[in-house]
Structure formats: C-alpha cells, structure tokens
C-alpha cells in the first residue's frame with residue numbers, strides 16, 4: 358500500500374461515519390452525540406498525523422508548498438467546526454446545520470487533497486517514499502492513541 362491508498366481509506370472511513378450520522382433518527386440525540394465523538398476522534402487522528410507525515414514531506418517543495426499551506430488552513434477550518442459542535446448538544450437547533458457544514462468542509466478538503474495534492478505529490482515522491490510514508494503515519498497514529506487523552 359502507498360500513502361495515497363492509505364489516505365483514501367481514511368477519507369472513506371470518515372465519509373462512511375458521516376453518512377451513518379445522517380441516517381440516524383432525527384430524535385436519537387444520544388446516538389448522534391456518540392457518533393459525533395467518534396467522527397471527531399477519527400478526523401483529528403487523521404489530520405494531525407497526515408500533517409506530520411504527508412504534508413511534512415511536501416511542504417518545502419515549491420510545487421506543493423502553496424497547496425499544503427491551503428490544506429493546513431482547511432484543517433483549521435474543520436477543527437474549528439469540530440470544536441463548535443463539541444460545545445453544542447444534539448438538541449440545539451443549529452446542531453444538524455453545523456454537522457452539514459462539517460460534512461461539506463470535509464468533502465471539499467478531501468476532494469482537494471485527492472485531486473490536486475495527490476497529482477502533484479506523485480511527481481515529487483518516488484514509490485519508495487510513498488510506501489515509507491504509510492509506515493510513518495501508522496507509527497504516528499500509534500503514538501497518538503497511546504497518549505493519555507487530555
């Protein structure tokens with residue numbers, strides 16, 4: 358597996374969780390909140406380790422520098438939405454609206470990565486680097502999940 362396949366798998370996982378969220382009964386607030394927690398954890402684990410592996414490998418290259426800066430900004434946008442939703446209750450009137458905004462922001466970012474960033478990265482990273490980055494990201498995830506949550 359290379360880093361592109363690995364990241365796509367992560368993206369699909371989040372996409373599936375979001376679809377599952379929107380298929381929940383509108384009045385099942387408890388289940389919505391617990392699924393949101395799961396989505397938040399999954400997204401943060403992905404974006405933080407992606408930044409330290411994939412983005413790090415591309416941020417100093419003039420071909421990708423701008424796209425990586427843009428990607429970092431989109432991560433911040435998603436994180437802000439996650440924080441905002443985390444402070445809400447599923448019974449709040451803006452809960453679903455904010456979840457829709459989160460889904461939209463994530464879909465936009467994933468499309469940008471998979472279409473723009475991957476194409477450029479494939480010209481910069483050789484096959485070996487693309488494989489090594491999977492190991493790096495896996496290792497970062499393991500370290501991250503072993504840390505006591507704050």
Ligand SMILES: [Fe+2]
Nearest residue numbers: 364368407470
């Ligand atoms: Fe990603």
Ligand SMILES: [Fe+2]
Nearest residue numbers: 404407428470
């Ligand atoms: Fe990303």
